[in-house]
Amino acid sequence: VSGESRTSRGERMYRRxxxxxxxxxxxxxxxxxxxxxREGRRRCGRGLMATLRFWAGTLADxxxxxxQEWWLVAKQRRGWWRxxxxxxxxxxxxxxxxxxxxxxxxxxxxxxxxxxIGLAAALLMLVLVRDVLLRPLPFPEPDRLVRxxxxxxxxxxxxxxxxxxxxxxxxxxxxEGVAAAEVGTVKPVLIGGTAVGVPVARVSRGFFETLGIExxxxxxxxxxxxxxxxxxxxxxxxxFWRGDLGSAPPADLMIEIDRDRYRVIGVLxxxxxxxxxxNAWLSAGxxxxxERSEDLGSRQSHGYHTVARLRDGVGLESARQSxxxxxxxxxxxxxxxxxxxxxxxxxxxxxxIGSADAPLRLLLIAAFVVLMIACLNVAAVLLAEGxxxxxxxxxxxxxxxxxxxxxxxxLLHAAALAVPGALIGIFGAWGGLMVVRSTWPSAVxxxxxxxxxxxxxxxxAGIALIAALVAGMAPAFALSSRRRxxxxxxxxxxxxxxxxxxxxxxxxxxxxxxxxxVLLAGSxxxxxxxxxxxxxxxxxxxxxxxxxxxxxxxxxxxEPERRVTFYDEVLRRLRETAGIAAAGVISVPPDEVYTMxxxxxxxxxxxxxxxxxxxxxxxxxxxxxxxxxxxGTLDALSNGVLIDRNMASGLWQPGAVPIGERVDTxxxxxxxxxxxxxxxWNQQAVVGAVYVDYHRRPESLLSMYVVARGRDAGAAGAAxxxxxxxxxxxxxxxxxxxxxxxxxxxxxxxxxxxxxxxxAAVALLLAIAGVYALVSxxxxxxxxxxxxxxxxxxxxxxxxxxxxxxxxxxxxVGTPIGLLAxxxxxxxIQSQLxxxxxxxxxxxxxxxxxxxxxxxxxxxxxxxxxxxxxPVQLLRDG
Amino acid sequence: xxxxxxxxxxxxxxxxxAGLSAGPVAGFTILERVNEATPRSAILGPGxxxxxxxxxxxxxxxxxxxxxxxxEGGEDERRTYHALTTWGRSVLRAEAVRLERSLRAAGLLxxxxxxx
Numbered sequence: 001v002s003g004e005s006r007t008s009r010g011e012r013m014y015r016r017x018x019x020x021x022x023x024x025x026x027x028x029x030x031x032x033x034x035x036x037x038r039e040g041r042r043r044c045g046r047g048l049m050a051t052l053r054f055w056a057g058t059l060a061d062x063x064x065x066x067x068q069e070w071w072l073v074a075k076q077r078r079g080w081w082r083x084x085x086x087x088x089x090x091x092x093x094x095x096x097x098x099x100x101x102x103x104x105x106x107x108x109x110x111x112x113x114x115x116x117i118g119l120a121a122a123l124l125m126l127v128l129v130r131d132v133l134l135r136p137l138p139f140p141e142p143d144r145l146v147r148x149x150x151x152x153x154x155x156x157x158x159x160x161x162x163x164x165x166x167x168x169x170x171x172x173x174x175x176e177g178v179a180a181a182e183v184g185t186v187k188p189v190l191i192g193g194t195a196v197g198v199p200v201a202r203v204s205r206g207f208f209e210t211l212g213i214e215x216x217x218x219x220x221x222x223x224x225x226x227x228x229x230x231x232x233x234x235x236x237x238x239x240f241w242r243g244d245l246g247s248a249p250p251a252d253l254m255i256e257i258d259r260d261r262y263r264v265i266g267v268l269x270x271x272x273x274x275x276x277x278x279n280a281w282l283s284a285g286x287x288x289x290x291e292r293s294e295d296l297g298s299r300q301s302h303g304y305h306t307v308a309r310l311r312d313g314v315g316l317e318s319a320r321q322s323x324x325x326x327x328x329x330x331x332x333x334x335x336x337x338x339x340x341x342x343x344x345x346x347x348x349x350x351x352x353i354g355s356a357d358a359p360l361r362l363l364l365i366a367a368f369v370v371l372m373i374a375c376l377n378v379a380a381v382l383l384a385e386g387x388x389x390x391x392x393x394x395x396x397x398x399x400x401x402x403x404x405x406x407x408x409x410x411l412l413h414a415a416a417l418a419v420p421g422a423l424i425g426i427f428g429a430w431g432g433l434m435v436v437r438s439t440w441p442s443a444v445x446x447x448x449x450x451x452x453x454x455x456x457x458x459x460x461a462g463i464a465l466i467a468a469l470v471a472g473m474a475p476a477f478a479l480s481s482r483r484r485x486x487x488x489x490x491x492x493x494x495x496x497x498x499x500x501x502x503x504x505x506x507x508x509x510x511x512x513x514x515x516x517x518v519l520l521a522g523s524x525x526x527x528x529x530x531x532x533x534x535x536x537x538x539x540x541x542x543x544x545x546x547x548x549x550x551x552x553x554x555x556x557x558x559e560p561e562r563r564v565t566f567y568d569e570v571l572r573r574l575r576e577t578a579g580i581a582a583a584g585v586i587s588v589p590p591d592e593v594y595t596m597x598x599x600x601x602x603x604x605x606x607x608x609x610x611x612x613x614x615x616x617x618x619x620x621x622x623x624x625x626x627x628x629x630x631x632g633t634l635d636a637l638s639n640g641v642l643i644d645r646n647m648a649s650g651l652w653q654p655g656a657v658p659i660g661e662r663v664d665t666x667x668x669x670x671x672x673x674x675x676x677x678x679x680x681w682n683q684q685a686v687v688g689a690v691y692v693d694y695h696r697r698p699e700s701l702l703s704m705y706v707v708a709r710g711r712d713a714g715a716a717g718a719a720x721x722x723x724x725x726x727x728x729x730x731x732x733x734x735x736x737x738x739x740x741x742x743x744x745x746x747x748x749x750x751x752x753x754x755x756x757x758x759x760a761a762v763a764l765l766l767a768i769a770g771v772y773a774l775v776s777x778x779x780x781x782x783x784x785x786x787x788x789x790x791x792x793x794x795x796x797x798x799x800x801x802x803x804x805x806x807x808x809x810x811x812x813v814g815t816p817i818g819l820l821a822x823x824x825x826x827x828x829i830q831s832q833l834x835x836x837x838x839x840x841x842x843x844x845x846x847x848x849x850x851x852x853x854x855x856x857x858x859x860x861x862x863x864x865x866x867x868x869x870x871p872v873q874l875l876r877d878g
Numbered sequence: 879x880x881x882x883x884x885x886x887x888x889x890x891x892x893x894x895x896a897g898l899s900a901g902p903v904a905g906f907t908i909l910e911r912v913n914e915a916t917p918r919s920a921i922l923g924p925g926x927x928x929x930x931x932x933x934x935x936x937x938x939x940x941x942x943x944x945x946x947x948x949x950e951g952g953e954d955e956r957r958t959y960h961a962l963t964t965w966g967r968s969v970l971r972a973e974a975v976r977l978e979r980s981l982r983a984a985g986l987l988x989x990x991x992x993x994x
Contacts, residue, residue, distance in 0.1 A: 021925070029932075032905055032958050033924035039906030039957075040923065058923050065925025 010041055010055075017062060025069045049361065053134070056126075056459070063462040096409060098416060111381045111417050114769070115467060116424025117762055118374025123429035123452070123460045125367035125755075128436075129360055131450035137349050138271065140212035144310040145348035146319065147275070148178070150302065150340035152611070157344060160306050162296035164340050165204070167330055168306075174314045174322040177210035179203065180304040183276055184284035185551060185703075187732045190256035196244050197732075198285035200257060201274075205291060208235075210309050211274075217241075218250045218266030226289040233289065234262035238270040240285035255286065258553030259730065262288065275305045275351060275445075293554075299338045307348060320345045356444040359752040362829060366519060366759050371467060373515045373763050377770050378471040380508040382414060384777045386479040387501065393479060406480035414472025415465060422464035426457055432758075436751065443747035478504055509770055509810025510817065513851065516760075516767040517818030518825050520847030523760040525826055526753045528843050529833040530746075539678035540590055540625035545738040546716035547589055548706045550724065552731055560698030566727060567694060567701065571620060573723035574708055579715050583708040584620025585694055587701075588613060590678045591742055610650040612688045616697045616704070622675060624707045631657040632673020637693045640672025647688025648674045663690060707738070752832075764851065768858045775807035776862040787869045796867035803866045807859035815848060822847070881965075881972035884937075889916040890930060895939065895962065895970040902943045904957040905931075931960060939966035 007015075014037050018026050037058065044054040136142045148168060150158045160168075162180060169178035184201030205226040214220065215235060225233050234255060241247060253264035268287070276282025290296065297303060310319050323343040331338060350357070386393075393406060430452045437447055478501060557563045567585055574583040619634035621627075630645060643663065648671075652658045663669045669690065677689070694701060706724075710716030717735040724733050743750075779786075786799050826838035836843070887895070890912055897903060897911035909927050934940045943961040962970065 029925070029928045032931075033928050035957050036905040036909060036924040036927055039904070040909070043906070061923030061925045065929060068929065 008041070011038060014058065017059075020062070020066050022069050022073045024073075049134075052364075059462055059466070060459065063458070063465075094412065096412075107381055107385045108417065110769075110773075111378045112420035113424060114374045114377045114381070114766060115417055115421030115464065115471070116428055117766070118371035119421055119425025119460060119464055119467065120428025120432060121367040121370040121759055121762065122463060123425055123456060124432040124436075125360075125364040126459065127429065127433065127452060127456050128447075128450055129364050130456075132444055132446050133353055133357060133360055135446070135449075137352065138273075141309075142349060143347070144176075144312070145211065146175075146308050146310060146316070147346045147348050147351040148306040148308055148323070149344040149346060150338075151342040151344050152339050153341045158302040158339055159304055160340070161299045161301055161338075162204075162304055163299045164330070164338060165304060165306055168308070168323075168326070168343070169206075171326055171330075172308070172323060174311055174319045176309040176311050177206045178306060178308040179205065179207035179210045180290060180306055181207055181274060182290065182304060184282060184286075185549070185732075186734055187257055187551060188730075189286060191244060191253075198240060198244070199282070200286045200288065201282070201284035202288045202290035202293075204304075205289075207307070208268075210307055212309075213269065213272060215266030216269045218264070220266055221289050226291040228292060228294045230289070230292055232260050232262045232292070233265045235266040235268060235287045236264055237268050237272060237283055237285050237287075239283065241267045244285075257286065257288075258551075259555040260553075262286075273446075274307075299334060302339070316345065316347065352445045354445065354748075356748055356752075359748070359832060360444075362832070363752065363755050363759070366522065366756060369515050369519055370759050370763055370766075371463075373512050373766050375467050375471040376508045376512045376515075377766050378414075378417065378468070379475055380505060380770055381773060382410070382472055383475040383478065383501065383505060383508070384773060386410065386475055387777075387781075390479075403480050407476045410476035410479060411469060411472050414468045414476070417471075418461075418464040418468035421468060422461045425460050425464060426452060429456075429460070436755070439754070440747050440751040442744070443751040474504060505774060506810040506813065509767075509774055509807075510814030512763075512767040512770050513811050513814030513855070514818030514821055516763040517815065517847055517851060518822045519756075519760040519763045520851060521819075521822035521844050522825050522829060523753070523756040524843035524846055525829065525833060525836060525838065525840060526756050528840060529836045530749055530753055532836055533746075533749075533834040536679070538590070539676050540627050542590075542625070542738040542742060544712075544716075545624060545707055545709050546720060546735060547738045547741060548708075548717070548720045548724070548733050548735040550704050550706060550731055550733055552702050552728075554702060556728070556730060557702065560701070563701040564695055564698045566731075567618075567704065567706075569727045570706060570720075570723045571618070573726055574706070574719060575620075577719045577723065579711045580719050581709045581711070582620055582623040583706065583720075584618050584622070584624045585616075586621045586705050586707060587616035587694075589705050589738075589741065590625065591738075591745055610647065610688055612647060612690050615689055615691050616694050616700060617691050618694055621691075621707060624709045625678075627678060628676040630674045630676060632659055634673070636672035637691065638695070640670040642673045642675050642691040643671055644675050644677045644689040644691075646677040647690065650688055764854065767851070768854045771807050771811060771855045772858040772862060774810070775803060775859045776865075778803050778806040779862050779866045782866065783869050786866045790867065790869070799867050800863045803863045804859050807863070808855065811852065811855045811859075815852065819844065819848065881968040882976070884969055885973055885976050887969070887973050891934060891939070892970075892973055894930065894934060895966060895973070898940060898960060898962045899967070899970060902946050902959040902961040904945070904959050908960065934966075938963055939969060 011034065015030075015034065018030060018033070021029075040058070041054060044050050137145065139145060148160055148165075150160050150164065152158070160180070165178060165180045168175070172178060181203045182201055184199035186197045187200045188195040189198045189200065203221075205221070205223055208214070208220045216238065218235075220235065221233065224230060234257075236245070236250075236253075236255075241250070245253060250264045250267055255262050255264060271283075273283045310316070323345050327340055327343040331341060396406060433450060433452065437450070441447070481500070552563060552566065557566065571583055571585065574580055617637075619637055622629060622634055629642075632642070634642075636642070641663065643658075647663075648656050648658055651663070652661075657674055658671050659673065661671050663671060669692070675689075675691065694704075706720055708716045708720055710719060717737075720735055721733055724731050782803060786803070789799055789802075790796070822844065823839065826840075826843070830838045893912040893915035894908055896915065897908055903911070905924075905927060908931070909923075912927075912930075931940065935942070939962070940960045941963050943959050945957065945959050
């Protein structure tokens with residue numbers, strides 16, 4: 001490309017934008033500024049985000065320069081400012097613009113609101129993208145932080161197991177520190193006799209050091225505090241310290257968790273967060289050393305977050321290659337007992353953002369589409385209103401105004417809309433953000449940190465000004481054209497539209513319709529996709545089921561037999577409670593399939609294997625969730641294992657009933673029955689399940705879930721809590737309905753869909769308002785003509801149809817264009833869709849029907865008025 | 879006027895002077911260097927950069943100059959280069975001495991071996 005002396009489109013646009021700067025400054029600085037612009041554009045990269053970021057920076061720079069330079073001009077030329085002629089001229093212009101705004105308050109309010117709504121959408125998404133996606137993580141040199149995941153040959157990713165993390169820490173040459181952390185669970189923490197529920201997390205050696213975080217008070221864990229038998233110490237969060245602990249000096253603080261007393265040695269900096277479950281960005285109140293516990297699980301129990309820091313100068317790609325070599329090496333030395341066929345190295349920031357990345361970017365684009373629709377709408381309003389004042393233009397021209405004077409006046413008029421527009425936009429975005437944050441508090445990590453700050457306000461003001469000027473541009477030039485001006489003088493003020501105006505107006509309406517169709521079709525696709533995923537039969541009935549997570553304190557339940565009797569007792573009490581239809585226990589809730597997963601196969605030399613979720617349970621679980629038993633009986637669980645349909649089909653053949661056969665070579669597991677398969681709503685991979693009775697696995701019962709089906713969810717929750725308390729008051733219980741758990745796993749999708757639907761609704765409203773305004777104007781303008789036609793014997797129907805045609809022309813042109821654009825947009829979001837193809841007929845037909853129907857209605861309402869003119873009155877006035 | 883009279887320098891100005899100390903540099907590179915040295919400076923883009931350079935030209939710290947030999951690109955590659963003036967160089971040196979003194983006073987620099 002270099003060598004061609006061709007200017008890019010971006011550069012031409014920038015050159016044009018530079019006209020907002022004072023003339024003298026621009027002439028002097030233009031060359032140098034363009035040089036820097038070119039170089040910056042070339043180096044910023046090609047992607048959409050890079051381009052957006054570059055332009056955001058450039059526009060901010062331009063606004064800043066504009067303010068400072070005009071301020072200088074104003075200061076330097078205070079004399080000029082005072083000179084009567086200039087002051088009068090500028091003052092007049094501003095006053096005229098304001099007066100015109102004032103004279104048609106309805107239209108001005110309408111236009112400001114329209115602009116404001118578009119700005120609110122754009123600002124909301126800009127803030128979300130900035131604070132959720134782009135803001136660097138709050139750790140030193142965040143780019144060097146990565147998360148490590150295990151991945152098997154089938155492509156399933158797992159959280160790493162602890163022994164693997166230790167191997168990586170000892171053997172990885174490209175990493176400076178590798179540390180593990182557990183997702184915190186809420187536990188009762190005793191502070192001087194009173195219990196507070198606080199999320200408690202455990203972290204491995206070097207966790208805070210790897211992140212580069214130092215406690216703000218006290219110190220971090222010493223390495224000999226992170227080993228079995230060490231003194232019990234804890235680090236607490238700033239929020240917990242200030243809140244429940246009343247900022248007492250940490251040295252004096254003792255807290256008690258699970259009957260263990262911990263000495264507080266440090267307080268973390270305010271706002272410290274780390275990865276939680278799903279998309280949460282977790283802030284545990286208490287952090288304990290993980291390696292004090294002796295058993296942190298086998299190579300196949302996947303339950304830990306990892307964080308690692310790349311050595312200085314090591315790039316992500318070379319780290320990946322090096323870790324892959326390590327994975328091959330480790331797989332050989334741990335043959336058959338590790339799932340880490342591959343080690344995935346993922347930037348920590350990606351892990352935090354998770355799957356929200358693509359949807360947020362798409363919604364940002366959608367927000368700017370809404371803004372574009374708003375601009376077209378405002379443009380149409382300005383044109384309509386300007387046509388109503390044609391006479392004033394003509395008079396001005398006759399008095400010697402040049403075309404530029406009229407354009408400037410019109411642009412000032414448009415710019416005046418930016419002020420209320422920006423205010424509405426800021427408040428709208430703020431309100432939208434509040435709604436998003438309160439409705440979907442943990443759908444996306446760092447959502448709570450998104451906020452409207454000073455820079456967002458400045459940005460909004462800048463966009464408002466640009467949007468208003470863009471909207472005002474076409475009407476300003478169209479209205480001040482010479483040919484146009486001459487007309488009204490001749491036709492003594494009656495307003496007719498020239499062909500060019502009609503074309504312009506039709507393209508405003510058509511553009512709005514096309515863009516609206518894109519948004520409508522896009523959100524229809526997303527809705528269909530969500531409904532499709534909800535319609536998938538999960539294999540169990542979650543309605544009316546309450547699920548409680550239980551954590552038994554290890555100190556009280558050291559002997560495994562006590563754990564078994566504890567659950568026996570809880571279940572006995574629950575089943576005796578009136579109103580409880582069924583109750584059971586389960587180690588992994590049905591919506592979590594990827595924890596406790598391992599490879600399993602048929603015994604006796606058969607090498608067929610598949611991925612299996614091990615679930616420790618009892619017969620009551622199947623009754624509670626209404627999971628069907630296809631072969632054998634539930635009672636058989638006591639002398640064998642149950643496997644699910646997926647596993648029976650995967651390891652034997654579809655429809656097989658392998659009762660009496662064995663699974664797994666290592667432990668003795670004889671198949672005693674086959675149950676239906678359960679699945680997560682969006683899970684595509686086939687994973688089998690092995691169900692083992694809890695009486696046979698007493699060692700792994702420290703954290704389990706109790707499920708119960710009651711007449712109403714609240715009663716079941718209370719019953720579980722009572723049963724647990726009556727059995728052992730020191731066991732922590734967290735109760736929710738199974739449905740709310742399931743909803744939480746979909747929160748990010750419903751959030752995206754919610755925003756998309758809101759945008760589509762706003763777009764539809766604006767487009768309809770546009771059609772309505774167009775037809776109302778046409779009716780007003782053609783009052784005379786309609787009256788004459790009626791007098792001359794035209795049927796009211798014919799008159800109405802003439803006006804309707806005006807309104808619908810743009811709609812009819814915009815619809816096919818919109819459909820085409822919507823098709824392209826659908827293709828772009830295909831990866832976000834579940835079981836729906838982007839050319840889904842329903843998702844395209846519905847918006848078209850809705851849009852056409854609504855436009856017809858919006859055109860018909862004012863069109864009725866066309867025939868309600870009194871011809872006599874009109875002729876007398878005319 | 880002695881070079882010491884204009885001290886201390888604003889971080890952005892110091893960054894520009896330091897960036898030019900090795901020889902003439904073109905606009906965008908100055909921008910990069912300033913943003914690297916002072917990430918919180920308000921040099922956002924072409925406009926703010928121009929304003930800063932203009933101010934420094936007026937103060938006689940820097941001047942426009944011909945591109946260094948061998949870096950003259952084609953027609954499309956025309957770039958304006960800036961270089962330190964003698965005055966700019968002495969101001970930079972004075973600021974460096976001042977900074978070193980403050981660091982030493984704060985005990986952040988060692989004894990003699992950390993010197994010149």
